[in-house]
Amino acid sequence: MIAQTPEPPYYAVIFTSLRTNVDAGYEETAVHMLQLAAQQPGYLGVESAREEAGITVSYWADLASIKQWKQHAEHLVAQQKGRDVWYAAYKTRIVKVERDYEWHKESSSQKDKNDKN
Amino acid sequence: MIAQTPEPPYYAVIFTSLRTNVDAGYEETAVHMLQLAAQQPGYLGVESAREEAGITVSYWADLASIKQWKQHAEHLVAQQKGRDVWYAAYKTRIVKVERDYEWHKESSSQKDKNDKN
Numbered sequence: 001m002i003a004q005t006p007e008p009p010y011y012a013v014i015f016t017s018l019r020t021n022v023d024a025g026y027e028e029t030a031v032h033m034l035q036l037a038a039q040q041p042g043y044l045g046v047e048s049a050r051e052e053a054g055i056t057v058s059y060w061a062d063l064a065s066i067k068q069w070k071q072h073a074e075h076l077v078a079q080q081k082g083r084d085v086w087y088a089a090y091k092t093r094i095v096k097v098e099r100d101y102e103w104h105k106e107s108s109s110q111k112d113k114n115d116k117n
Numbered sequence: 118m119i120a121q122t123p124e125p126p127y128y129a130v131i132f133t134s135l136r137t138n139v140d141a142g143y144e145e146t147a148v149h150m151l152q153l154a155a156q157q158p159g160y161l162g163v164e165s166a167r168e169e170a171g172i173t174v175s176y177w178a179d180l181a182s183i184k185q186w187k188q189h190a191e192h193l194v195a196q197q198k199g200r201d202v203w204y205a206a207y208k209t210r211i212v213k214v215e216r217d218y219e220w221h222k223e224s225s226s227q228k229d230k231n232d233k234n
Contacts, residue, residue, distance in 0.1 A: 001170055051166040055174060095129060099211040100211065104206040106206075
């Protein structure tokens with residue numbers, strides 16, 4: 001799914017991870033965290049895929065919303081279990097989305113009013 | 118793979134896409150584009166995964182490098198074929214990485230000197 005986000009600027013968290021081979025409730029917690037994130041103030045959407053590495057990009061209205069979600073009680077428990085059990089390594093990047101554009105085959109028109117290149 | 122990127126700030130392109138069911142050389146071109154991107158000035162690394170959606174995040178030293186790669190002759194041909202054949206939809210986001218931190222199970226230490234939260 002491609003997240004339907006508002007006009008830039010907005011913020012995102014790029015979370016790239018390598019899993020261990022231990023499941024132990026990983027999928028259930030991952031789904032629950034996505035549902036819980038979607039209920040937080042400032043949440044704009046999420047995109048996620050996993051092959052060798054997993055990439056989850058969550059979109060947020062501002063840095064305060066990102067900080068608040070990072071410190072959410074249930075999320076803190078999941079983060080700790082991630083380090084204890086599920087993840088071999090991860091990298092988190094906090095980014096500001098400065099520009100975006102999209103294209104859909106249906107319309108064959110690039111919605112690129114922000115695209116100056 | 119988790120891209121080994123330098124200290125922020127740096128830039129990234131988040132490219133999220135939905136494929137058609139037409140292969141027609143997609144994998145070969147995708148691999149070649151990743152190789153070609155890695156040879157461009159300002160290239161820092163890439164992370165990629167596909168399930169329902171594909172997410173490719175490429176990292177760059179600055180906006181000029183991103184613009185130059187977007188306009189690379191072979192890349193322009195691939196972009197056009199992407200719209201003609203391979204993609205049902207895509208969204209491209211140009212972002213500035215403001216902060217990052219990483220964790221590895223091997224060391225059990227979070228390298229979070231940039232992590233003030």
